[in-house]
Amino acid sequence: MSIDFSKEVDYVARLARLKLKPEEKEIMAGQLSDILDTARKVQEIDTTGVEPTSHVIDLPTVLRDDETGSSLTLSRVLQNAPRRQQDYFKVPSITAKDNGINAGEEA
């Protein structure tokens, strides 16, 4: 197949906040093409009457009781924080770039 996947690579890279060099993009485009070819092959299989599967283990999920247990100590919680201030994780502002307003996609 000789479809050009460079647009798709750009799009996925932007979603994943990845900065790719031109040569990396080229490699990725080729790999993406191979992956999609394989997917296409799988799609050729006749799945009429087969229930879609989202998990390889065919068991229902396990539930636990609503009981509180111990959490990590503050020093352990913040142990891997690249930056901290007082007892908080410190992160670059999302708001500065967004013209003063929090434009995040909060849940």
Place this chain on the structure above:
Amino acid sequence: MNKYEVVIGLEIHLELKTRSKLFCSCSTTFGQEPNTNCCPVCLGLPGSLPVFNRRAIELAVTAALALNSKVQLRSRFDRKNYFYPDLPKAYQVSQYDQPLARGGFMEIESGESERIINLERVHLEEEAGKLVHAGNSIMGSAYSLVDYNRAGIPLLEIVTAPDIKSGQEARAFLEDLRSILLYSGASDCKMEEGSLRCDANISLRPQGSEKLGTKAEVKNMNSFRSVELALNYEAERQAEVLSAGGTITQETCHWDEEAKKTIPLRSKEGSSDYRYFPEPDLLPLVLEPAFIDNIYASLPELPAVRRKRLKEKYDLSAATAAQFTVNRALGDFFETAAQDYDRYNNLANWIQGDLQYQLRESGKEADDLDAKKLIELLELLDQGEINRPVAKELLTEMVNSGKSPKKLVKEKGLGRISGDEKLRPLVDQVISENPDAVENYLKGKDKALAFLVGKIMAMTKGRADPAELNKIIKERISNK
């Protein structure tokens, strides 16, 4: 404005009232020191695995059933991928094409009429952490601080159909929704603590048109009142744009509480691609029909049903029935008292008026009171043992000390003073002390009689009956 029909859909998020988080045993208590309720699971550390909290599922099913939504025997959790620092894993465990419950509806009172607002779905997901913006101005801050205590608290998302027609209706819907969720025990619904949040989609279309117009999403509404104001504002704004021949751009805007207007945000380039995929760390959620049936059977009476029942059973006004529904404790107190007292409207008046006032003054709750004592008081009044001002005084005492009204009447000597034997000496005393008034009365001046009655009422601290006094005074004067 009348040229257009307003079309509103709401998206509500509410935290479920569990002790521990959705996938780990960290506490959900509000207001703890930052980052102290965190563990490898809710911080998204590599190698940790989520395990479902049964109570969260029960509460989610409870809420869904209370909202007439169809709970699915099998549903699935997906990862919603996006980058935002309040999300430690860079994805949120949510539900996409196989939600916990589908459809549903709520009946709301909109003005005089009842309206059905349909629901699209009810699903379960995890709460995000909380961002604290450094410095006073959001604008100037170069960085933000993150507290992950909230991350992983079970969050229910309720999505309505675009059935709501005004800001007022949106508010009425939310108020009823809150009542239902409080009644079913699913959530605290504290908007001020963020345990209930609401976003809205709003668009306009020409009256009679079937096609939906371009919508705007409104966020950051921090009270039911601001939901109403924001949506009315946005409807007006869109109507002006359309009337002037303009077009609406699909955008997200913030409600500015200070300026009382909606402010568009920068468009989020392509970020609406969340690349959902099945959460590999969780197996599908499979519920037994019996599990759902048991929850359905234990649902409490819901607000709309209660309102109707109170109106019919006790012949209460719509406003009173509504008050006894919104203020559930007060309504429960009324119903307990009504078991022993059948002048229902009199009872309701006392509870809504003097009793509620005294509860507010003393900082007590209706649950703290013994309904039997209020009935004792009302019966003393009905039987003429005490008069109205004394009854009000006793009510204050009763609420504050919890003492029985009968006992208080005895202790304080507040019983009504009546009968010739007790009143005659007082009447004679007043007659002899006020010869002028007696003379005036004999000349036919009724005011003089009222003056004498007033004297005795003062002497008895209001415990005598003016009608009885009238009679005795007349007798005594004419017998002289």
